[in-house]
Amino acid sequence: MHTPLARIVIVDDSDSVLRYLTHLVTKFFGEGAAIAFSDPLAALPWCLVNEVDLIVVDNVMPGLSGLQMIEKLRQQGCNTEVPIVMVTTCDTKDVRYTALQVGATDFLQKPVDRIEFMTRLNNLLQLGRHIREAREHAAHLADEVRKATRSILEREREAILALSCAAEFRDNETGSHLVRMATSCRIIGLNLGLGEDDIELLFGAAPMHDVGKIGIPDHVLLKPGKLTEEEREIMMTHAQIGWEILSKGKSRLMQMGADIALCHHERWDGTGYPNGLAGTDIPLPARICAVADVFDALISRRPYKEPWPVDDALAFLIENSGTHFDPACVDAFMKDVELVLHILGKFTPDEELAGFRVLR
Template sequence: MHKVLIIDDSDINLTLIKALVLKLGECEPVLFEHPLKALEWCREQVPDLVIVDYMMPDMDGLRFIAAFRALHGRTEIPVLMITANDQKDVRYEALLGGANDFLTKPIDRVEFSARVRNMLALRTGQKFLADRAAFLAEKVDERTREIRERERELIVRISRAAEFRDPETGAHIQRMAHYSEIIARGLDLAPATSRLILQAAPMHDVGKIGIRDHILLKPGRLTPEEFAVMKRHAEFGYELLKDSGSEIMQAGAEIALTHHEKYDGSGYPRGLRGNAIPLFGRIVAVADVFDALTSERPYKKAWPLDEALRFLEQGRGRHFDPLCVEAFLAGWEEVLEVRHRFQDEAVATI
């Protein structure tokens, strides 16, 4: 059913045009004598066709068309203007001002029916294309969600691949990722950025895939030579991820390379100092160290929470960005909830 808006200050003309419109079938005429009231109706309603007379009080047809076109979403709706025979200049101005077609008085019934049918057919095509575009956009969104889900699955699997060769557990990468998100929120980063670090942080140690077992799995202290090899996992992880077109993988590459840098410049692999260390690296440094300290491993006992907190506080400005430590401490209740949710024996997904 097409809504046809008819605006004319003459009752006779309104009655005539209404009758002609009803003869077309599948049309609902909406009548207004006053253009300002019709414009108010148009603010809430969307007609399929506008038929407007030129000569009207308060607002002529040209001004009505201009005001109508200025409303959101009304630029493509067909407009038919009705003018007198001797108003050629007005017709030209109407076409230039947004009218799609015009009729002259007295109205010819056959011409009226033909022109209105054509304009309603145009409107039907517009609505079909709009519906088609909406359908396609929905399909694109659906496929994009599927791709992102597969991307997240791939990231988890890559992270787990490093984990299978490392004494650290799956729960560790979950905890430190959520700790990183807590810090990001505490720093007032945008929600999308906080979500990004949650998704990318699990890849922080993916470069350990490239470290030989006799070093990676050595139960005792590493020799200086062995530790030099172990430190290369940061660059291995970066090289593995850096060329990806995925925003998450690129963030993971940055984290892999920089989460062992220290705020005073004594970290590795590049000895970056202060804000020269990318923010994601500074955030993950706090999250990763805290979880490593408070987690039990075959080669060490878990530190008590108060000792781990003291280590973070003592490391402000040396090992850690002071603002990242402050954000972590401010989110302490959430930190405890994450520790409870992701136990070492549990298998969970982000």
């Protein structure tokens, strides 16, 4: 079966004009190229659900004028790259200006000249093809850029995770803490309505929260008992150390990681460290990480403490919402707490948590 060179819709309530234009299109572009409608109310829905290369529409028609049809086509989703030619007996500037405003591409005046008609249509079809090819090429390039960017981000995240694990290893922790904490951050971010890109950045940056511990002496970091005031002051410097390590990076991932490292021990009421920030002055990623990190720390075994029961840890988050934690972040955590517990259980040995409820 012969495939037409183009699909051209012709809409005109005059049978003689419709037959004439259909004949011209068929002769030049082949059988099946012309899709003819004498009723604009039938043509409109057909054009909205079918792929066409060009539309030729009369202006003065019963039920729906050419201007109205063009406006509805553009408003209801007809691709702006599809050329629309309006055929009219009126050559006033007002009609042309209005047609352009509603989305017409070109004009033809009745009686339609055969040579002019075919030349205009051919030029518009070629222009439409060039635009589509350029758009497809741009989309292909954009897809290649996304793939390359994703590959770079994955390598960056691998390096960051290795660095973060090095800090956690010194603290007698395993990489499972990083995965649990980052996963909780992702769920909180999702329930806060963050965009997909920001959630993925948060998931990649969250494991860097304690990277500054790599600079804390062993006698402080690994001390099994309560820290002295002097030792506590040393421990608190890990936030600044983490920021100094990460802030040198120029990527969004590293910059978010630097903010989290510096601010995840700030408190909503301004009593945290290192800078005593309060409320929304604390970067949102750090506020999210504060909830996820404290919860995971409470339910995990540490050299200086036994793990808390899950219900006690949840109660702690709720009791400290609005003082230690951003209330919105606590609410976002609690909204899907069963999902959080289910996912965290996949990365945690049973004996590591007390009273951990893995939901089936």
